[in-house]
Amino acid sequence: MKILYAGSALAAAVLLTAVAFWFSSDDDSFVRLDGGTFQMGSDRHYREERAAHQVTVGPFEIQKTEVTNAEFAEFVAETNYVTTAEQDLDPQNYPGVAAYLLKAGSMVFAQPPDTVDTNDFRKWWRYVAGANWQHPTGPKSTIDGLENHPVVQISPEDAAAYAKWAGGRLPTEAEWEFAARGGLNDADYTWGKDYDPSQGWKANSWQGKFPSTDTKDDGYHGTAPVGSYVANGYGLFDMAGNVWEHVSDWWVPFHATGGNKNPQGPDKATAATYANPAFGPMHVVKGGSWLCAPSYCLRYRPAARQQAETSLSTNHIGFRIARDVPR
Numbered sequence: 001m002k003i004l005y006a007g008s009a010l011a012a013a014v015l016l017t018a019v020a021f022w023f024s025s026d027d028d029s030f031v032r033l034d035g036g037t038f039q040m041g042s043d044r045h046y047r048e049e050r051a052a053h054q055v056t057v058g059p060f061e062i063q064k065t066e067v068t069n070a071e072f073a074e075f076v077a078e079t080n081y082v083t084t085a086e087q088d089l090d091p092q093n094y095p096g097v098a099a100y101l102l103k104a105g106s107m108v109f110a111q112p113p114d115t116v117d118t119n120d121f122r123k124w125w126r127y128v129a130g131a132n133w134q135h136p137t138g139p140k141s142t143i144d145g146l147e148n149h150p151v152v153q154i155s156p157e158d159a160a161a162y163a164k165w166a167g168g169r170l171p172t173e174a175e176w177e178f179a180a181r182g183g184l185n186d187a188d189y190t191w192g193k194d195y196d197p198s199q200g201w202k203a204n205s206w207q208g209k210f211p212s213t214d215t216k217d218d219g220y221h222g223t224a225p226v227g228s229y230v231a232n233g234y235g236l237f238d239m240a241g242n243v244w245e246h247v248s249d250w251w252v253p254f255h256a257t258g259g260n261k262n263p264q265g266p267d268k269a270t271a272a273t274y275a276n277p278a279f280g281p282m283h284v285v286k287g288g289s290w291l292c293a294p295s296y297c298l299r300y301r302p303a304a305r306q307q308a309e310t311s312l313s314t315n316h317i318g319f320r321i322a323r324d325v326p327r
Contacts, residue, residue, distance in 0.1 A: 205288065
């Protein structure tokens with residue numbers, strides 16, 4: 001048995017209340033976590049992260065890195081799977097949606113040349129016909145040379161299909177957050193309380209004035225190869241930044257505090273009450289992305305959460321998978 005410490009007093013403190021031993025899985029691309037009790041959510045940051053509350057998760061395995069382009073390509077080659085971004089949408093299922101949004105494609109970050117109003121995300125997001133996982137920024141783009149980067153332009157449906165093929169599933173939000181914390185209960189980041197870039201970049205995030213200037217001080221504009229930054233206390237990479245990650249939970253803009261043992265999140269009907277009927281209920285994504293900046297989106301943190309449409313993908317969302325532990 002090996003206990004992995006994260007090298008701070010916070011790690012020692014959490015072991016008093018939420019011990020999480022981990023073992024190498026038979027598959028060395030996964031880490032087995034024996035579970036435990038931790039504080040999920042945060043009352044210090046964005047309101048959708050509230051309320052902080054105690055949650056217990058059981059044992060599970062989780063992939064060390066985000067699913068890569070090469071891994072997703074293998075899935076597609078074997079199954080002939082067609083992602084949602086590669087399919088036109090049925091207008092009968094999306095009444096009131098503009099016709100151009102029904103064409104096969106997805107959302108792409110379009111960096112504006114000048115300072116813009118950050119209250120209007122339309123200033124830097126564009127729907128691009130022909131954008132998909134093989135062409136993440138449009139039909140003329142490619143993933144050649146990006147085989148070890150996280151696959152993007154993936155919907156929750158696509159992620160769940162891959163997970164099933166790979167013998168796993170999407171992690172729950174509680175499992176994902178437990179894993180992301182790496183044994184540091186109630187720390188803001190996967191590595192501890194504070195973020196001091198002078199000590200080295202610890203996540204792939206935005207440097208500069210968002211969204212017009214990315215200085216690329218960490219070496220990347222856009223995604224980075226998986227595993228480019230230091231792992232957290234459980235040996236998991238990119239649980240902060242790089243790409244947002246799909247989890248299995250439906251989205252509501254707060255944490256319900258009931259049912260705190262292996263919570264599965266709200267049901268679809270409840271999520272629908274918080275969604276625009278034109279787009280339907282949303283799913284949760286976790287962890288922030290390369291587009292997160294302290295001045296705009298301080299969400300490269302375990303507690304951070306946002307919503308993602310079921311049928312729409314973007315070039316800053318990917319996923320990793322989990323597996324049940326045989327009992």
